[in-house]
Amino acid sequence: xxxxxxxxxxxxxxxxxxxTLSCEQNLNHDAMYWYRQDPGQGLRLIYYSQIVxxxxxxxxxxxxxxxxxxxxxxxxxxTSAQKNPTAFYLCASxxxxxxxxxxxxxxxxxxxxxxx
Amino acid sequence: xxxxxxxxxxxxxxxxxxxxVKCTYSVSGNPYLFWYVQYPNRGLQFLLKYITGDNLVKxxxxxxxxxxxxxxxxxxxxxxxxxxxxALYFCAVRDESSNTGKLIFGQGTTLQVKP
Numbered sequence: 124x125x126x127x128x129x130x131x132x133x134x135x136x137x138x139x140x141x142x143t144l145s146c147e148q149n150l151n152h153d154a155m156y157w158y159r160q161d162p163g164q165g166l167r168l169i170y171y172s173q174i175v176x177x178x179x180x181x182x183x184x185x186x187x188x189x190x191x192x193x194x195x196x197x198x199x200x201x202t203s204a205q206k207n208p209t210a211f212y213l214c215a216s217x218x219x220x221x222x223x224x225x226x227x228x229x230x231x232x233x234x235x236x237x238x239x
Numbered sequence: 240x241x242x243x244x245x246x247x248x249x250x251x252x253x254x255x256x257x258x259x260v261k262c263t264y265s266v267s268g269n270p271y272l273f274w275y276v277q278y279p280n281r282g283l284q285f286l287l288k289y290i291t292g293d294n295l296v297k298x299x300x301x302x303x304x305x306x307x308x309x310x311x312x313x314x315x316x317x318x319x320x321x322x323x324x325x326a327l328y329f330c331a332v333r334d335e336s337s338n339t340g341k342l343i344f345g346q347g348t349t350l351q352v353k354p
Binding site: 127129154156163164165166167168171173179181202211213215217219220221225226227228229232233235 | 273282288290342
């Protein structure tokens with residue numbers, strides 16, 4: 124987990140609220156990712172960013188939004204449009220985020236979001 | 240379509256015995272393969288990766304993985320299991336269909352090592 128921090132560790136949301144999950148890295152990595160983990164489903168990619176001020180939708184982007192204003196930060200907002208947001212959210216980063224390198228993705232400790 | 244399969248939801252082994260966690264993949268081109276481990280309520284920890292070269296890859300904590308191109312497999316192995324190895328293990332392959340470093344993950348395999 125070293126070098127990537129996520130906060131908070133646990134988050135509770137009421138129906139209809141937007142919440143923002145923080146992800147910060149001090150590894151000087153260009154690329155950052157957000158994944159959602161549900162029991163028995165592995166990890167699914169929500170959004171990713173290969174460079175500051177640019178990001179792309181992953182496989183399950185609906186109901187989520189992100190920003191990448193600084194290289195070290197990639198916050199994820201879970202909006203009220205996400206109908207089933209209860210899950211474990213993982214942030215990751217890698218050096219280049221391209222398929223032309225031999226990057227390894229490194230993960231943060233995760234945030235568990237629960238909708239009340 | 241590119242994919243990764245971990246055919247076993249759970250693997251049970253006795254402490255001191257060898258362990259194998261299976262992974263098969265389907266990609267176009269040369270595969271870049273990864274193994275990660277996850278302890279309860281924690282993030283994923285990188286164990287090892289195969290990029291090219293020797294088919295036997297050595298990683299952290301005594302784990303190794305064998306790449307088999309003909310069988311499209313990348314099984315994780317350890318000669319002697321420890322109780323502390325009990326965790327959730329994920330195999331992943333890099334998505335070669337796009338110009339990104341996206342990973343495609345398997346469903347995960349729970350390893351239970353009994354004393």
